[in-house]
């Protein structure tokens with residue numbers, strides 16, 4: 176006899192729970208891939224490079240709340256808001272510029288740095304170059 180209503184929902188919930196437990200590695204891998212894809216899509220929509228230094232290394236780019244996050248973290252919901260076109264509050268920053276922006280604009284830090292992105296070079300030390 177087919178299930179209906181609450182009984183059907185309960186059956187589906189239990190089936191889904193058991194599937195996630197039995198296929199944990201596969202489910203986690205799919206989740207990571209999905210998250211990476213929507214993160215990169217959101218970054219691309221926002222221009223694909225750091226607003227300050229021009230860094231385009233996707234490994235260190237983040238979605239940046241221009242006026243502060245107010246507790247909102249980077250999340251699937253955030254990436255999906257950007258994918259739906261809610262882009263006004265956001266830009267893209269590398270982690271270094273994001274921290275610098277946070278200190279200067281939101282915490283009143285008075286230091287004045289110029290952050291320069293030099294691209295990715297083989298065998299180049301980021302700190303000790305002549």
Ligand SMILES: [Zn+2]
Pocket residue numbers: 225226227228229230268269270271272273290292
């Ligand atoms: Zn930057």
